[in-house]
Amino acid sequence: MLPTHHAALxxxxxAALSTLVLLAxxxxxxxxxxxxxPAEASLTLLTxxxxxxxxPTVYGHFVEHLGTGVYGGLWVGPQSRIPNTRxxxxxxxxALRRLKVPVIRWxxxxxxxDYDWRDGIGxxxxxxxxxxxxxxxxxxxxxxxxxxxxxxxEQLGTEVYIAGNMGSMPPRAMAQWxxxxxxxxxxxxxxxxxxxxxxxxxxxxxxxxxxxSWGCGGHxxxxxxxxxxxxxxxxxxxxxxxxxxxxxxxxxxxxxxMMQMARDDMDAISLHHYTVPGPWEQKGLAxxxxxxxxxxxxxxxxxxxxxxxxxxxxxxxxxxxxxRVALYVDEWGMWHDQEPGSNPGFLYQQNTLRDAMVGAxxxxxxxxxxxxVKMANLAQMVNVLQALxxxxxxxxxxxxxxxxxxxxxxxxxxxxxxxTLQSPRYTEGDISLPAxxxxxxxxxxxxxxxxxxxxxxxxxxxxxTGLQQAATGRVLTAPAMDSHNTFDRPGHVxxxxxxxxPGPQGLTLDLPPxxxxxxxxxxx
Numbered sequence: 001m002l003p004t005h006h007a008a009l010x011x012x013x014x015a016a017l018s019t020l021v022l023l024a025x026x027x028x029x030x031x032x033x034x035x036x037x038p039a040e041a042s043l044t045l046l047t048x049x050x051x052x053x054x055x056p057t058v059y060g061h062f063v064e065h066l067g068t069g070v071y072g073g074l075w076v077g078p079q080s081r082i083p084n085t086r087x088x089x090x091x092x093x094x095a096l097r098r099l100k101v102p103v104i105r106w107x108x109x110x111x112x113x114d115y116d117w118r119d120g121i122g123x124x125x126x127x128x129x130x131x132x133x134x135x136x137x138x139x140x141x142x143x144x145x146x147x148x149x150x151x152x153x154e155q156l157g158t159e160v161y162i163a164g165n166m167g168s169m170p171p172r173a174m175a176q177w178x179x180x181x182x183x184x185x186x187x188x189x190x191x192x193x194x195x196x197x198x199x200x201x202x203x204x205x206x207x208x209x210x211x212x213s214w215g216c217g218g219h220x221x222x223x224x225x226x227x228x229x230x231x232x233x234x235x236x237x238x239x240x241x242x243x244x245x246x247x248x249x250x251x252x253x254x255x256x257x258m259m260q261m262a263r264d265d266m267d268a269i270s271l272h273h274y275t276v277p278g279p280w281e282q283k284g285l286a287x288x289x290x291x292x293x294x295x296x297x298x299x300x301x302x303x304x305x306x307x308x309x310x311x312x313x314x315x316x317x318x319x320x321x322x323x324r325v326a327l328y329v330d331e332w333g334m335w336h337d338q339e340p341g342s343n344p345g346f347l348y349q350q351n352t353l354r355d356a357m358v359g360a361x362x363x364x365x366x367x368x369x370x371x372x373v374k375m376a377n378l379a380q381m382v383n384v385l386q387a388l389x390x391x392x393x394x395x396x397x398x399x400x401x402x403x404x405x406x407x408x409x410x411x412x413x414x415x416x417x418x419x420t421l422q423s424p425r426y427t428e429g430d431i432s433l434p435a436x437x438x439x440x441x442x443x444x445x446x447x448x449x450x451x452x453x454x455x456x457x458x459x460x461x462x463x464x465t466g467l468q469q470a471a472t473g474r475v476l477t478a479p480a481m482d483s484h485n486t487f488d489r490p491g492h493v494x495x496x497x498x499x500x501x502p503g504p505q506g507l508t509l510d511l512p513p514x515x516x517x518x519x520x521x522x523x524x
Contacts, residue, residue, distance in 0.1 A: 038510065039424045039461040041436045045450075046418040050368070054441060056102040056412040057159070057375040058366050059405060062331060064109035065144075066135040066384050067346025073382035073391050074152065075144050082394050087144075088152055091396045092382060092389055096156055099388070099405050100412065103206065105161040105330055105377045106149050110134040110216035112208075113167035117177040120145020121196055134216060136345025146181065150202050159205050161330070161377070166210030166232050166245070167217040175235040178207060182238045206375075207240040208330070209233050212248055212272065222257035229258070233265040241267045243328055247312065248272030255312050259319035268326040268374065269316070273308050274335040275300045275358050286336040286350040287482040291457060294481050295428035297334075297354060298455050301361040302433055305332075309365060313372045326374035329366070333379045333386035334358055347384050351399035352484040353493055353514060355386050356476060359404045360453045360516045364439040367416045378405075390485075397490040400483075403476055407495060407518040410449040414441035417448070426456040436461050436511070448521040449473075454511035457481050466506040472499045473519030477512045 063069060076082045076089055083090040107115055111134055119128050119142045127142040153160045162181075164174045176189055183190040184201045193201070209232050211217045213225035220228065225245065233242045244266040247254040258269060276283050277297035284293060309329070316325060336349040359378075366373045378401070382389045388402040417440040426435040437453040450471070454461045474495035483493050498517055500509050511517055 036459055039426075039435045039454075039456060039459055041424065041461055041463045042422040043438055043463050043465045044420045045440055045448075045465065045467065046420075048418045049442075050416040050418040051370040053413055053415045054367055054370055054411050055374045056100070058363070058373060059099075059408065059412055060103040060105065060161070060330070060375055060377040061101055061381045061388075062105045062109070062377040062379045063107075063149075063381050064135075064384065065107050065111045065115075065132060065140060066109065066380070067343065067348055068391070069380050069382055069384040069387075070144050073384075073389070075148070077143065085155060086151055087148065088155060089391075089396075092391065093152075093155055095389060095396070095398060095402070096381070099402075100409065101156050101158045102412065103159040103161050103375065103377070104153060104156070104381070105163060105206075105208070108134075108163055108211060109331070110212065112163035112165055112211050113217045115165050116169065117146060117165075117173070117180075121147065121180070121192075135347070136343050138345070146177075147196060147198060150181070150198075160202070161206035161208065161243075161375075162204055163208040163211050164232070166213065166228060171232040171235045174209075174232055175237070178204065178236055178238050178240065204238070204240055206243060206268075207236060208243045208245070208270070209236070209266070210245040213245040214247070214249065214251065214254055217245060222254045223261065225254075226258050226261035229262045230265045233262075241326075243267070243330070244269045246270045246272075248331070250308065252311055252315060255315045259316055259325070263319055263325055266325060268328045270328050270330045271308070271312050272331040273305050273329060274331070274333060274379070275305065275362075276335050283335060283337050285339070286334070286352055286355065287484065289354070289482060291428050291481070292431070294354060294457055295426070295431040295433065297358060298361060299431050299433055301358055301365065302437065302455075305362060306365050306368075309369055309373065313369060316372060323371060327369075327372040328375040328377075329373060330375060330377040331379045332362060332376055335385055349385060350484050351387060351390065351401050352482045353400050353476075353478040354481055356400035356404040356516060357453065357455070357514065359386070359401050360408070360451065361437055361455075363408055363411070364437055364451065364453070367411065367439045367441065370416055392487050395487045397485045397487055398494075399485060400476065400478070400493045403493070403495050404516065407474055407476060407516060408451060410443055410447075410518070410520065411439070411441050411451070414443045414449065416441045426459075435459070436463060438463070447523070449518065450509075450521065451516065451518045452509060452511055454513060454515045454517075457514040460513055461511040463509040463511065464505065465509065467521065468502050468506055469524055470499070470501045470522040471507060471509065471519035472522070473517065474498050475512065475515055475517045477515035481514060
């Protein structure tokens with residue numbers, strides 16, 4: 001008789017799933033699959049909060065004028081045969097609404113550092129065509145500008161995070177853009193907005209004072225960037241969260257100088273962190289990697305990102321002990337080599353189970369640092385880097401990363417809980433990591449949610465909790481490390497139901513190899 005640990009997925013079903021995963025990953029191991037002993041982990045969950053709530057904006061997004069991220073991916077124009085609402089694709093927006101998108105950063109990125117907001121207002125037919133000199137040197141007819149983007153945000157019911165151009169425009173231009181968008185006065189700029197079709201001012205809550213000032217935003221020394229930030233921020237007289245351009249290369253001095261010299265003129269500072277599975281010149285494709293590259297990639301999050309965030313916060317704590325300035329990780333995600341045959345400047349890459357694993361571990365890091373991390377923005381939303389959605393003409397698919405965001409929805413606005421985890425190690429060559437990573441939180445309605453990640457690509461894990469509650473939710477895994485969805489098989493990787501019930505020793509959560517399990521605990 002089977003134990004009744006799982007209703008949606010029994011132990012035997014999980015064993016069968018683990019067998020399928022191992023068989024797909026390494027056929028030579030098929031004969032020993034049945035004898036693999038699960039890694040044994042132990043979890044103690046406490047009721048005490050581990051920090052402030054997980055702001056919904058930690059699950060934010062990033063849309064840049066890059067490749068087909070805007071044109072084709074999100075925007076097809078009102079005259080397109082692809083069903084749309086005022087030019088925005090109905091299928092893509094429908095999928096995004098299910099994720100309760102909290103905030104979108106736009107128009108860049110590096111694109112913002114060469115962007116003149118006036119190119120994107122007024123009659124579309126009269127807008128100038130500019131070359132996107134940063135990303136592929138392709139023409140951009142500015143059909144999507146301020147009014148169109150704000151319409152996108154209103155259709156999705158999301159906050160906007162505008163990235164201002166501090167790299168190549170004067171401070172007066174930045175201040176005028178903000179006034180154009182937000183003023184309810186009879187000023188010339190507000191009236192110009194009204195003539196262009198928008199009477200009521202928009203709400204702009206977040207405003208980036210420049211982008212990557214150390215790089216594409218001007219290659220500035222930290223001291224110069226700090227002075228320039230103070231100058232530009234002075235003229236942003238609307239009530240917005242002023243976001244300073246922070247570190248993106250692991251250069252702690254950028255954060256140090258910005259916090260020392262400009263902290264009184266900022267409300268948040270940015271941090272950019274991309275997970276690159278190898279040297280920058282040899283990132284590799286999203287697919288076709290081996291176990292060593294799998295382990296190296298996950299290490300770049302569990303060690304690399306964790307340390308980057310922790311060191312940045314330590315610097316902020318020295319200069320801002322009261323914790324007034326927030327940390328926005330407003331660009332994060334996987335960066336692979338572009339897909340063969342695609343434009344190198346378009347940053348189009350496939351999205352696999354590994355990308356979802358990286359996303360889960362990344363969110364777990366953010367949950368451990370809610371004292372400072374108040375926003376994070378995945379790079380990017382559609383067709384670029386670690387995208388949620390890929391499109392091909394009228395076709396659309398949801399990536400494993402999309403399904404991860406869906407799984408983690410209960411954590412938006414929840415309060416992280418303290419826990420202790422004893423996990424065995426997952427070792428691959430000279431890399432050794434905890435085999436299991438866990439986050440837990442209490443939602444506003446009092447329910448408790450757990451997210452558990454099994455990093456080991458070949459070995460299942462059993463997590464003993466001692467809890468006496470049942471757990472229901474979903475599991476995301478796949479037959480191979482690089483399993484992904486295609487336009488011919490759009491549902492190849494997607495979550496499956498999961499349930500567990502306490503046995504004599506309490507609740508045990510069984511995790512298939514390379515899996516993400518998110519459950520809600522039953523009310524005691």
